Amino acid sequence: MMMQSETPLLVKRHSGKNQTITMRDVAKSSGFSPATVSIVLNNAPLARYIAPATKKRIEEVAKKLGYRPNAMARFLRSKRSHSVGVMFFDITDPFCTPVLRGIENGLYQSSYVPIFADAHNQRNRFERYLEMLLEHHVEALIVVANWLFVDIQLLADLSKRNITAATIGWEMPGNDVSSVMVDNEAGGRLALEHLHHLGHRKIAFIRGPKMLIDSAPRWKGIQKFAHSAGLEIDPALVLQLPDSFDPNSGFEGGYRFTEELVQRKKRFTALMAFDDLTALGAIRALTKAGVKVPENCSVVGFDDVPLSSLSAPSLTTVRQPLEAMGNLAVNIVMEGVNAGLEKRDWNISRHKMNPELVIRDSTQAAVLSGSDD
Amino acid sequence: MMMQSETPLLVKRHSGKNQTITMRDVAKSSGFSPATVSIVLNNAPLARYIAPATKKRIEEVAKKLGYRPNAMARFLRSKRSHSVGVMFFDITDPFCTPVLRGIENGLYQSSYVPIFADAHNQRNRFERYLEMLLEHHVEALIVVANWLFVDIQLLADLSKRNITAATIGWEMPGNDVSSVMVDNEAGGRLALEHLHHLGHRKIAFIRGPKMLIDSAPRWKGIQKFAHSAGLEIDPALVLQLPDSFDPNSGFEGGYRFTEELVQRKKRFTALMAFDDLTALGAIRALTKAGVKVPENCSVVGFDDVPLSSLSAPSLTTVRQPLEAMGNLAVNIVMEGVNAGLEKRDWNISRHKMNPELVIRDSTQAAVLSGSDD
DNA sequence: GTCAGCGCTTGAAACGATTGAATAAAGATG
DNA sequence: CATCTTTATTCAATCGTTTCAAGCGCTGAC
Numbered sequence: 001m002m003m004q005s006e007t008p009l010l011v012k013r014h015s016g017k018n019q020t021i022t023m024r025d026v027a028k029s030s031g032f033s034p035a036t037v038s039i040v041l042n043n044a045p046l047a048r049y050i051a052p053a054t055k056k057r058i059e060e061v062a063k064k065l066g067y068r069p070n071a072m073a074r075f076l077r078s079k080r081s082h083s084v085g086v087m088f089f090d091i092t093d094p095f096c097t098p099v100l101r102g103i104e105n106g107l108y109q110s111s112y113v114p115i116f117a118d119a120h121n122q123r124n125r126f127e128r129y130l131e132m133l134l135e136h137h138v139e140a141l142i143v144v145a146n147w148l149f150v151d152i153q154l155l156a157d158l159s160k161r162n163i164t165a166a167t168i169g170w171e172m173p174g175n176d177v178s179s180v181m182v183d184n185e186a187g188g189r190l191a192l193e194h195l196h197h198l199g200h201r202k203i204a205f206i207r208g209p210k211m212l213i214d215s216a217p218r219w220k221g222i223q224k225f226a227h228s229a230g231l232e233i234d235p236a237l238v239l240q241l242p243d244s245f246d247p248n249s250g251f252e253g254g255y256r257f258t259e260e261l262v263q264r265k266k267r268f269t270a271l272m273a274f275d276d277l278t279a280l281g282a283i284r285a286l287t288k289a290g291v292k293v294p295e296n297c298s299v300v301g302f303d304d305v306p307l308s309s310l311s312a313p314s315l316t317t318v319r320q321p322l323e324a325m326g327n328l329a330v331n332i333v334m335e336g337v338n339a340g341l342e343k344r345d346w347n348i349s350r351h352k353m354n355p356e357l358v359i360r361d362s363t364q365a366a367v368l369s370g371s372d373d
Numbered sequence: 374m375m376m377q378s379e380t381p382l383l384v385k386r387h388s389g390k391n392q393t394i395t396m397r398d399v400a401k402s403s404g405f406s407p408a409t410v411s412i413v414l415n416n417a418p419l420a421r422y423i424a425p426a427t428k429k430r431i432e433e434v435a436k437k438l439g440y441r442p443n444a445m446a447r448f449l450r451s452k453r454s455h456s457v458g459v460m461f462f463d464i465t466d467p468f469c470t471p472v473l474r475g476i477e478n479g480l481y482q483s484s485y486v487p488i489f490a491d492a493h494n495q496r497n498r499f500e501r502y503l504e505m506l507l508e509h510h511v512e513a514l515i516v517v518a519n520w521l522f523v524d525i526q527l528l529a530d531l532s533k534r535n536i537t538a539a540t541i542g543w544e545m546p547g548n549d550v551s552s553v554m555v556d557n558e559a560g561g562r563l564a565l566e567h568l569h570h571l572g573h574r575k576i577a578f579i580r581g582p583k584m585l586i587d588s589a590p591r592w593k594g595i596q597k598f599a600h601s602a603g604l605e606i607d608p609a610l611v612l613q614l615p616d617s618f619d620p621n622s623g624f625e626g627g628y629r630f631t632e633e634l635v636q637r638k639k640r641f642t643a644l645m646a647f648d649d650l651t652a653l654g655a656i657r658a659l660t661k662a663g664v665k666v667p668e669n670c671s672v673v674g675f676d677d678v679p680l681s682s683l684s685a686p687s688l689t690t691v692r693q694p695l696e697a698m699g700n701l702a703v704n705i706v707m708e709g710v711n712a713g714l715e716k717r718d719w720n721i722s723r724h725k726m727n728p729e730l731v732i733r734d735s736t737q738a739a740v741l742s743g744s745d746d
Numbered sequence: 747g748t749c750a751g752c753g754c755t756t757g758a759a760a761c762g763a764t765t766g767a768a769t770a771a772a773g774a775t776g
Numbered sequence: 777c778a779t780c781t782t783t784a785t786t787c788a789a790t791c792g793t794t795t796c797a798a799g800c801g802c803t804g805a806c
Contacts, residue, residue, distance in 0.1 A: 024792075033755070034794090049754055070510065073791070075445040311684055407762090408785075449762080757799090772783080
């Protein structure tokens with residue numbers, strides 16, 4: 001039928017008429033001055049004094065003419081761009097999509113527009129984007145960074161320019177930027193508790209890379225629960241992922257480390273992975289080695305990224321409320337924006353959201369064979 | 374809505390000094406006029422005549438002062454916003470992430486900023502976002518829509534305002550908007566050819582929903598190959614997904630339909646799904662029914678979304694070059710933008726990208742048992 | 747009889763850049 | 777020496793809005 005684009009198709013002519021309807025047009029056509037039109041259409045404080053009939057007239061004319069305010073011109077005077085920078089460290093990470101959705105949705109409610117930026121985990125790209133966002137005078141900045149390198153520049157440039165910022169999935173060292181995270185410690189606890197309840201006692205762990213801020217608290221939650229439940233963690237069953245900039249490297253790491261664990265011939269009936277991707281890697285390695293999941297070994301992940309419910313077997317995991325986190329970040333920066341507008345002071349805030357255990361098919365009760373406990 | 378932010382933390386004061394460095398500052402500080410500064414910093418045509426020493430001076434001062442051009446003010450005169458609208462019909466679809474990456478990357482090369490919009494598959498949301506994008510005077514619009522409803526408004530509003538547009542994963546009926554798609558027919562052919570080469574003869578098919586533009590050509594490719602290879606398609610082994618607005622409904626559909634196929638007791642050694650999600654649903658159903666993939670039944674998908682390589686078993690599929698498609702769309706609209714700038718005419722173009730077969734673990738040679746062929 | 751207030755509206759100055767036309771000096775041409 | 781180019785820079789208008797201070801024609805109060 002059709003193939004490559006051999007077809008000449010339509011020719012777009014640059015139509016000379018660039019008929020934009022400006023506020024002056026509305027003014028002229030309604031018989032009032034631009035000032036009045038502006039006041040009415042923005043429902044500015046002064047609008048209290050405008051006669052209802054006038055308002056009605058102006059609004060009608062504006063609609064009839066199809067007037068659309070010019071965001072740029074408006075900014076020039078009011079300093080409000082109605083846009084927010086949304087910077088990802090790597091949108092490729094499945095963690096990010098629901099967060100993006102949450103942010104988008106939150107901004108939409110306030111008629112703000114998101115300017116999207118993706119640092120590709122590169123510092124210079126991050127800086128260049130920051131530059132561009134500043135040129136576009138975003139009113140706030142949201143940085144999504146679960147898997148990340150540190151960048152202190154952020155703080156300096158932003159608070160100097162008085163731009164509210166919030167981070168998701170990461171905290172600035174120091175106390176200067178609002179942040180939204182999951183309660184990793186509680187999450188670690190939840191996961192291990194689940195396995196323990198199912199009767200598992202010999203549990204392998206693949207810890208997250210040192211570099212990641214999530215790793216330590218998750219492990220802490222695990223240790224705390226283990227201690228309180230009298231569960232012994234066998235160091236020979238604990239491995240730690242290496243640092244990496246590739247958000248999908250967890251899969252590879254989970255695979256390799258699980259292979260290694262299996263070869264060690266140390267028996268374990270459950271495996272707890274740092275995150276979902278690692279868990280999926282682990283499952284593949286187990287399956288390949290002839291260990292059935294969950295019959296012979298339970299596996300639990302962390303995050304509940306979108307694909308976790310689709311994998312085979314579907315993954316038991318600790319859910320981060322990603323969309324809600326995106327939404328919350330929007331609320332936080334909006335609060336900052338409004339405070340700035342009203343010349344109030346406001347507080348930086350740091351949130352730890354509650355994780356939730358999602359039980360699916362990759363875990364089941366331990367088979368009691370011999371002297372397990 | 375807030376929870377555990379017990380810590381009072383830092384108080385952000387609205388620093389009264391909003392010390393923005395304007396072009397006038399650079400002019401004053403360098404001893405030249407704003408006009409000269411503008412000409413130099415933009416490397417405008419007139420810059421040919423500016424003395425090298427002057428250029429150097431101005432550039433130095435600009436850098437020293439940390440001057441950053443104000444995108445809005447610039448727009449007001451030059452009509453160039455350096456932004457592009459990027460509208461998704463549903464970012465939740467795993468198809469979208471690589472496309473977004475491709476677009477982002479393409480725009481970044483040209484120092485354009487993407488304004489992100491997600492219609493959530495809702496018409497009114499689409500229209501509202503279109504409105505917002507127009508208010509922000511994006512120079513072009515890219516619409517990503519694999520799973521979609523038709524909207525004719527787009528054409529009217531855009532070409533009236535002379536904004537270049539391109540669609541990805543979908544074509545406007547009529548010939549008015551550029552588009553980038555995969556060659557679905559070739560893809561369908563590739564997939565079936567693969568199964569045929571592996572010796573499969575009894576093949577089940579789950580076709581895509583009627584609503585989707587991709588469905589028909591994929592099926593056509595299948596039929597054409599079947600005919601040319603003398604392969605018979607058993608109508609009892611062909612099902613078609615219902616229309617739906619949920620991009621992830623394919624999984625559910627694949628699961629249910631495959632269950633049904635299995636129950637029909639019609640033997641098949643391979644299954645070809647409309648897309649990857651459908652394929653994953655199918656695999657789950659097969660596994661649950663005790664049919665091993667790929668040992669007892671091969672499964673092939675379409676798209677190669679990011680999770681396809683991570684599933685168990687990893688999925689053999691037909692890859693769409695999603696990132697490249699995003700990039701191409703950027704090139705197309707940029708061409709349009711430049712043409713408009715130079716008051717040239719230019720051509721709408723429609724591209725069909727070549728798909729690529731990716732062979733992974735969900736397919737293997739058919740077991741020849743009895744009289745298969 | 748002046749003044750303050752009222753209800754409604756507007757004039758005009760920004761905002762920070764770009765740009766076509768103008769200026770000015772220096773060198774080239776006849 | 778007058779005129780024309782070329783080079784180097786600037787003037788001033790403009791883009792579409794917001795916003796402050798002011799204006800209007802009144803009324804009622806001091």
